[in-house]
Amino acid sequence: MTLENREPAPALPAPELSSSVLAAKLRLLRRNAELTLQQLSRRCGISASALSKIENGQLSPTYEKIAALALGLNVEVGELFSPTVKAAPLGRRSVTRRHQGVAHRTDQYTYEMLHTDLADKRFIPLVTTVRAHDRAEFTKLLSHDGEELLFVLTGEVILHTEGYEPLHMSPGDSCYFDSRMGHACVSGTEEDATVLWVSSHANMR
Numbered sequence: 397m398t399l400e401n402r403e404p405a406p407a408l409p410a411p412e413l414s415s416s417v418l419a420a421k422l423r424l425l426r427r428n429a430e431l432t433l434q435q436l437s438r439r440c441g442i443s444a445s446a447l448s449k450i451e452n453g454q455l456s457p458t459y460e461k462i463a464a465l466a467l468g469l470n471v472e473v474g475e476l477f478s479p480t481v482k483a484a485p486l487g488r489r490s491v492t493r494r495h496q497g498v499a500h501r502t503d504q505y506t507y508e509m510l511h512t513d514l515a516d517k518r519f520i521p522l523v524t525t526v527r528a529h530d531r532a533e534f535t536k537l538l539s540h541d542g543e544e545l546l547f548v549l550t551g552e553v554i555l556h557t558e559g560y561e562p563l564h565m566s567p568g569d570s571c572y573f574d575s576r577m578g579h580a581c582v583s584g585t586e587e588d589a590t591v592l593w594v595s596s597h598a599n600m601r
Contacts, residue, residue: 417498417512418462419453421476425469426451440468458502459595463540463575473520473595477512490514497523504528504580507593519596523549526589528582531556537578542596546571546581551589556580 426436433444433451441464442450442457449455450465457465459473466473477498490511497508506525511517528534537558546555547570555563555571558578563571565584573579575595583589 416453417477418457418500419451421478422447422465422469423451425471425475429469431469436465436468440464442468456500456502458538459505459507460538460540462500463542463595467541472515472517474509474512474517475515477509478515488514504533504582519594522593522595524581524591524593526551526553526581526583526591528580529586531562531580531582533582534580537580539578540575542575544573544575544579544596545592545594546573547592547594549590549592551587552584553589553591554582554584556582 426433429436431439433447436442437444437447442461446455446457446461450457462473462476466476469476477500490513492510495508497510498512500507500509504527506527508523508525510521510523531554537556539558546553546565548565548567550567553565555565555573556579557563557573565571581591
């Protein structure tokens with residue numbers, strides 16, 4: 397089976413998609429911060445027109461853009477996918493059952509956002525389906541503040557990073573890298589791969 401005629405992967409069976417959650421939460425956080433679209437645009441480097449489309453559920457941003465939004469709003473990434481603003485008590489815990497995270501789909505990946513009920517997390521855990529199969533599917537390598545851990549769950553992946561040769565990884569392999577370094581992950585076979593992707597964020601102290 398060639399890449400041209402391979403069937404698309406089935407949608408992640410999560411109970412809620414991120415588009416409506418992200419749209420509503422972005423609008424709420426922006427208004428609470430008393431920011432116009434133009435002011436937030438200057439803070440995060442995303443055009444006001446693109447911000448408007450995200451707020452209206454018409455645009456699904458990449459993780460790079462999501463990280464920029466979080467930085468512009470001075471919140472952590474997971475806060476953008478939590479339906480409500482919540483405090484961070486001591487001794488807290490969160491459980492996300494299998495396939496019950498918040499799904500966020502981009503052209504290259506389908507993310508399952510884990511533990512979105514917790515605010516002010518020190519890192520962002522994601523189970524990611526890697527649907528890209530060629531470096532050419534990315535217009536550019538993605539980059540943002542923070543650090544990342546990539547752990548392969550199923551399939552074969554190729555991690556492209558600035559300054560290094562492409563890294564071929566199999567189930568059980570992991571890589572820790574600086575998120576400011578341009579990066580992109582693609583499946584190394586005709587089948588989609590899945591990875592545990594853990595990312596810190598710019599506001600982590």
